[in-house]
Amino acid sequence: MSRAVEGAAELGLDHAAIAALRALLPVTADEVVQAVIDEVPSYEGALSGRMGVTIRRAVRTALSHFLDVADGADTQDVATEAAYELGRGEVRDGRSMDALLSAYRVGARVAWRSLAAAAVSSGLPADRIAKFAELLFVYIDELSAASAAGHADELVVRGRVRERYLEQLCRDLIAGESEEVLIASAERAGWTPPGSLTAVLLPSSHARSAHRLLDPRTLLLEDLPDSTAVLLVPDADREHVLRLMADRSAVVGPARPWTRAASSFARATRARALSEGTLDTERCLVDLVLSADPEAYADLRARVLAPLRDQRPATARRLEETLRAWLLHHGRRDEVAASLFVHPQTVRYRMGQLRDLFGDLTSPERVLELTLALARHP
Structure with a gap:
């Protein structure tokens, strides 16, 4: 049982006082809505037209439930559920929980001012008016807590939904979907x-x-x-x-x-x-x-380096290393020898062997093919 319901049992308002308070609900609801519009910037312009009618009805309903509680009826669950849904709706409308809590504070103050005047006019004793005020603010606290829970739950749900949309956008992007699909996916995810x-x-x-x-x-x-x-x-x-x-x-x-x-x-x-x-x-x-086409590269190596095929493996390996170094150093014998840690005469001898095997080593086409074939170690 909520604190508001527990407190209602101690209040003991008679039916005549409750009826007098109920008569004030339409005016009180209008005053609450106007005060929220005036004092909470996030609601400026948001409570006009059909939305304003809906909110005024919701405020009247909440106040009516409060009087039901004050009259001893346990209708708190209905009001709490409505407050919870209000919190969820505020997320969908783009407002923060701070804005809603401010609206609750303003609403509680204005509602109390109006209802307290009626309570005094009905002859309610001072101690019961104080209890009535406590009950009202407890009731508002419980409603605001329910709205906060709804607001938080909706943020979690929306966060999870958006996360799924963002994941789907990522899938669409790496899959190479069409521009039209990607734009729609980005818009759905709210991603710029x-x-x-x-x-x-x-x-x-x-x-x-x-x-x-x-x-x-x-x-x-x-x-x-x-x-x-x-x-x-x-x-x-x-x-x-x-x-x-x-x-x-x-x-x-x-x-x-x-x-x-x-x-x-x-x-x-x-x-x-x-x-x-x-x-x-x-x-x-x-x-x-x-490495873009491994089979094509293997075929290129096999064709271009075919003259080394009949050499002994050790000889073929030395000649291949020498040819690679010769290409990298543009035929500068001393630099080739230094990179291979051999004597320049050794380089000269090996290059003679390579020319015998390959023929012309200077044509642009041959240099390109050899460079590609020898660019990676087998």
Whole structure:
């Protein structure tokens, strides 16, 4: 049983006093609503028209339930449920709990001023008027607590719903959905699109802590395969993100226009297969290009390096290393020798062997093919 109901039993108002108070309810409700409009900025303009009629009816109903309680009836549950729903509705209308609590305080003051005058006129003794005031404010406290609970519950529900919408937006982005789908998904989630998004792949165990360090608009999806999560960071300062991701085994993709975030995600996914630990995809573009089609690359190596096929494995390995160094150092013999830790004459001898095997090593086409074929170790 609520404190208001318990207190009503001690009040002992007669039916004539209750009837006199009920007659004041329409006027009192209007005064309460007007005072709320005047004193609580969040409600300015919100209580006009149909909304004003609804709120006035709600205030009259709440006051009527209060008089029911004062008359000994236990209708508190009805009033409490209505207050709870009012709290939920305030979230949907975009108002804070502070605004609603202010409205309750103003309403309690104005209602008491009006009802107290009627109570005095009805000849209610001073001690019972004091008890009547206590009962009114206890009643308002209980209603405001119910509204606070409704407000908090609605925030939780809306937060969870929005979180699901944000997760779906992230899925749509990394899946490369059409621009129309992405715009609709962003609007549904209440998410303002940035100029660009940068995909960051990292272990799910690090995702939440990393997410808290980034722009609040950063999208998070934690249920990717292999216990991996993705962050889509808006308008990222790349160096800052890389510093934050240090020691998190993260892969940072390129920045892309927000509707093309799938491109950043795809590159980060491919780069993750190349190396462990924190990785900047901008620094491994060559490896990414060469690993884009592994079978094509294997075929290229096999065709271009076919002249080494008939050599003994040790000889073929030395000649391949020499040819790679020769290409990297643009044929400067001393630099090639230094990189291989051999004598320049050894380089000269090996290059002679290579020319015998490959023929011309200077044509642009041959240099390009050899450079690509030798760019990665087998």
